Amino acid sequence: MKSNATLPTVKRQLLFTLLSLLMLSFTTQAQTFWTPVSNEDSYPIAGSPDIGTTTHTSCYSLSNMGFYGSSEDLVVSGWDDAGTPSGVAWRRLVTGSFGSVIIAQGIIPYNNVQDLEVGILQSGAGWEIYVAYYLGGTGHMLDVYDWNPGGVTLLYSIPLSATPVYGRISMDCHKLYGLALAWEDNGIHSMTGLSGSPTTTYGGDVLLNGTNGYSVPDVAFTHTGSGLNVHYVYLNQAGGYLEESYYDYFALMSAPSGSTILQMVEDQNFLSNERRYAYPNMDAPDHYNKDNWAYTYTVDNQNISVRLVDYFSSIFPVTRVVNDNSILPSAPINSSNNMSPFLSYDHHMTSTASINVGWYSTQMNPMTGMAASYVHLQMDQYGTGLVAMPPDYHAIPNNRGNASNTPVLSFSKQNEMCHYLYTVFPEMGYQMQHKYHPWSTSPFKSTETAAVNTECEHDARIEELRRAKASVKLAAYPNPFTDRVSLAIPAELQTEEANVRIVDVMGKQVGSYNGILLQANNYLADLSQTLPPGNYLLTVDAGNTCHETIKVTKSK
Numbered sequence: 143m144k145s146n147a148t149l150p151t152v153k154r155q156l157l158f159t160l161l162s163l164l165m166l167s168f169t170t171q172a173q174t175f176w177t178p179v180s181n182e183d184s185y186p187i188a189g190s191p192d193i194g195t196t197t198h199t200s201c202y203s204l205s206n207m208g209f210y211g212s213s214e215d216l217v218v219s220g221w222d223d224a225g226t227p228s229g230v231a232w233r234r235l236v237t238g239s240f241g242s243v244i245i246a247q248g249i250i251p252y253n254n255v256q257d258l259e260v261g262i263l264q265s266g267a268g269w270e271i272y273v274a275y276y277l278g279g280t281g282h283m284l285d286v287y288d289w290n291p292g293g294v295t296l297l298y299s300i301p302l303s304a305t306p307v308y309g310r311i312s313m314d315c316h317k318l319y320g321l322a323l324a325w326e327d328n329g330i331h332s333m334t335g336l337s338g339s340p341t342t343t344y345g346g347d348v349l350l351n352g353t354n355g356y357s358v359p360d361v362a363f364t365h366t367g368s369g370l371n372v373h374y375v376y377l378n379q380a381g382g383y384l385e386e387s388y389y390d391y392f393a394l395m396s397a398p399s400g401s402t403i404l405q406m407v408e409d410q411n412f413l414s415n416e417r418r419y420a421y422p423n424m425d426a427p428d429h430y431n432k433d434n435w436a437y438t439y440t441v442d443n444q445n446i447s448v449r450l451v452d453y454f455s456s457i458f459p460v461t462r463v464v465n466d467n468s469i470l471p472s473a474p475i476n477s478s479n480n481m482s483p484f485l486s487y488d489h490h491m492t493s494t495a496s497i498n499v500g501w502y503s504t505q506m507n508p509m510t511g512m513a514a515s516y517v518h519l520q521m522d523q524y525g526t527g528l529v530a531m532p533p534d535y536h537a538i539p540n541n542r543g544n545a546s547n548t549p550v551l552s553f554s555k556q557n558e559m560c561h562y563l564y565t566v567f568p569e570m571g572y573q574m575q576h577k578y579h580p581w582s583t584s585p586f587k588s589t590e591t592a593a594v595n596t597e598c599e600h601d602a603r604i605e606e607l608r609r610a611k612a613s614v615k616l617a618a619y620p621n622p623f624t625d626r627v628s629l630a631i632p633a634e635l636q637t638e639e640a641n642v643r644i645v646d647v648m649g650k651q652v653g654s655y656n657g658i659l660l661q662a663n664n665y666l667a668d669l670s671q672t673l674p675p676g677n678y679l680l681t682v683d684a685g686n687t688c689h690e691t692i693k694v695t696k697s698k
Contacts, residue, residue, distance in 0.1 A: 642682050678695075
């Protein structure tokens, strides 16, 4: 009887021991940060130039693009920190080499800038690089460069604001034609662009309704069968919440400068942390069945939070903490110092999209005995499961002990037209690291194929918008000019109230006019005689239908 009574206890003890060993094994495995099998290199390297202690990075990527008769991968990246050297790195790569074969590369230097954001759009048969940033003490700017086989050439700069007070600026691109900007200047402002008509045309500078006092905006496109929308996230620090909203892209392209739009607010995410401060990074699937979106942030530099909505599962947004083992099956590493989270969607075209989340962590990696540095995980679109195998955290850098002392990484937000997840991050030694994670390898593995999507449900509507922009096009004559320049103004616009701004290629405003559009020619006639030879941009907002930017050249 005694032995019979003891047997269940022995079994229970044995079972407990086995479970303990399994849990220990799982914990040990879960604390391992798996290294992705992908190419990594440095550019620029230390001294060419030094990148300084950057606190912001940005990147963008396209695969298998026609570049002046050849098929290439095109990637750009940017880094910045106020008071240190900053810049944009552009690279042309052999398609299929995953960054290991470089055709050409170069640096565009910047100084005294913050939030330097980069993107690529197609313009006619060529390519353009878009660079948005805040210039210290001056305001927000957008620079546009022609990208050609010989390198890059500055086409023009557009001053977006004239505020001497820093405020965040963000940018996203859609397919090869769409541009969206959001910046902070006594409220959240936005402007959109449409490339290839044959040059880029822009909507007006609009203010998002009720956002005075809001800060740190980010922006992302969504495109479903129902429409092309621009999504925003921004912080109401006084109220202690992050707000997400959206507005129709085509309406933004038609909005006049100075107008206020009534954006559709979808979500207010109230923060429980006493600091009530978060710096959100947002992304969304470029083409999808639903207008899903997500953004990541941390309020305590420990918990990495993702706020998201998956309309396949629920109409209500949820918050997922991805590193505390509350939802995702990974061991908690939120007791460590975790900071600067960033996310991007994979390029799924079905109902199985996934979200990449990366950040910097001081958690020790038992395999190396060093801090894990930049880490990543890949979760499903509702944040309830991990996608990549092994189901765990993944180390990003090859040299995990060499992260910058101001660590920040970024993923390319354009993944549906790229064969890999392009990632950039700074390292000690003042150099920028580039990593190319093929979708077909594990980690950073998705369930979708590596096909590049080039279709867009609204291509016909985009062409219609381009024709509409061209149908009321203002013309400058003569162009180039030697003495005076004038505008050819359609009859329906001649008596409209207008704002005309003239800037040089560095974005410095050299003249402005407010009044009846027809009388602007008198002002231009006097101004143009005083201008030195060079290239200039005339930006005209007239009535509710005319929002034009015209490049003019004064010859010697």
